[in-house]
Amino acid sequence: MLTYLEAIRQAMEEEMVRDPRVFILGEDVGNYGGAFRVTQGFLEKFGPERIIDTPISETGLIGAAIGASLFGMRPIAELQFIDFIGCGFNQIVNYAAKSRYRWGGGVPIVIRGPAGAGVHGGPFHSQSPESYFMNVPGLKIVVPATPTDAKGLMLAAIRDPDPVIFLEHKFLYRRLKEEVPAGDFTTPIGEARVARAGEDISIITYGAMVHASIEAADLVSAEGVSVEVLDLRTLLPMDRRRILETVKKTGRALIVHEATKTGGPGGEIAAIIGEHAFEHLDAPIVRVAPPDTPVPYSPPLEEHFLPNAAKIADAIRALAEY
Numbered sequence: 001m002l003t004y005l006e007a008i009r010q011a012m013e014e015e016m017v018r019d020p021r022v023f024i025l026g027e028d029v030g031n032y033g034g035a036f037r038v039t040q041g042f043l044e045k046f047g048p049e050r051i052i053d054t055p056i057s058e059t060g061l062i063g064a065a066i067g068a069s070l071f072g073m074r075p076i077a078e079l080q081f082i083d084f085i086g087c088g089f090n091q092i093v094n095y096a097a098k099s100r101y102r103w104g105g106g107v108p109i110v111i112r113g114p115a116g117a118g119v120h121g122g123p124f125h126s127q128s129p130e131s132y133f134m135n136v137p138g139l140k141i142v143v144p145a146t147p148t149d150a151k152g153l154m155l156a157a158i159r160d161p162d163p164v165i166f167l168e169h170k171f172l173y174r175r176l177k178e179e180v181p182a183g184d185f186t187t188p189i190g191e192a193r194v195a196r197a198g199e200d201i202s203i204i205t206y207g208a209m210v211h212a213s214i215e216a217a218d219l220v221s222a223e224g225v226s227v228e229v230l231d232l233r234t235l236l237p238m239d240r241r242r243i244l245e246t247v248k249k250t251g252r253a254l255i256v257h258e259a260t261k262t263g264g265p266g267g268e269i270a271a272i273i274g275e276h277a278f279e280h281l282d283a284p285i286v287r288v289a290p291p292d293t294p295v296p297y298s299p300p301l302e303e304h305f306l307p308n309a310a311k312i313a314d315a316i317r318a319l320a321e322y
Helices: 004-019 042-046 058-070 082-096 099-103 145-161 208-223 241-249 265-276 299-305 309-321
Strands: 022-026 051-053 072-078 108-116 140-142 164-169 191-194 202-206 229-233 233-235 253-256 287-288
Touching: 004 022, 004 042, 004 145, 004 164, 004 253, 058 072, 058 082, 058 191, 072 145, 082 108, 082 164, 099 202, 108 145, 140 145, 145 164, 191 208, 191 241, 202 241, 202 309, 208 229, 208 253, 208 309, 229 241, 241 265, 253 265, 253 309, 265 287, 287 309
Parallel strands: 022 051, 022 072, 072 108, 108 164, 140 164, 202 229, 202 253, 253 287
Antiparallel strands: 140 233, 191 229
16 A cells, blocks of 8 residues: 555656666755655665755756756656746746757656645645646646556656656645555556546546545435546646547536636646537536635635535536536
């Protein structure tokens, strides 16, 4: 049995043992073991040449990771909180993402860190920045919802020949635990999974909202509504085939995400459905997402801000009655 956090740790440790090109750099990843202790014990096992504490400069450490990758290394750049990825935006978007297009050179780096709200971290430690990067060709964005996928996707991300942004929902770190397959395995980047089968309504979601959506689906099942939950797992590239399959099956689509509503991933998903499955719809496409404000620090305000099972269940009922 592994927690979500332990699954990420195990994936990185196993890959560092397997591949000497893999190393980790970031703020306090060494002696301190990372802000959430994901790399605890790594410095003692792998030494300071492969577990590198950096200055407090996301621009610098992401730039160093890009440079190292161009010399054949496989860097994992840890950000203490993914909110600070904005400091390295230029490095990611204008260098890492465009390298293969410009001259054929891959940048095999993983940029990972804790994302999401629900732990009262306030507006600078609770963001979901996936939307900022979904418009950037050359990047991959993965958001695991389970310990098994956390490990499988991390292994796939490290081995990928191009840059991967790996979003780890901090609310899930120690709250989830499951049996994770032993041995070497990967979860394919770009493939969604059906987390809960159903017949009447499709929920399309990812990350922590997978669990809130399953809880909501269980709530309404007693009312005779059968809900299918599709866990995207990857936002870039997005599994269009499975999105369309589930919508064509049920005829109703509910999109749930933690990123704020305007310009969020739900708009792209809705466009995919509208362009390629419109004739299969029996009701309007509905989104459940936070309002367009920063993430509040106050626990009651944060609870009001975030989607939850009750809000999702209400949206399911309204969609079922349409």
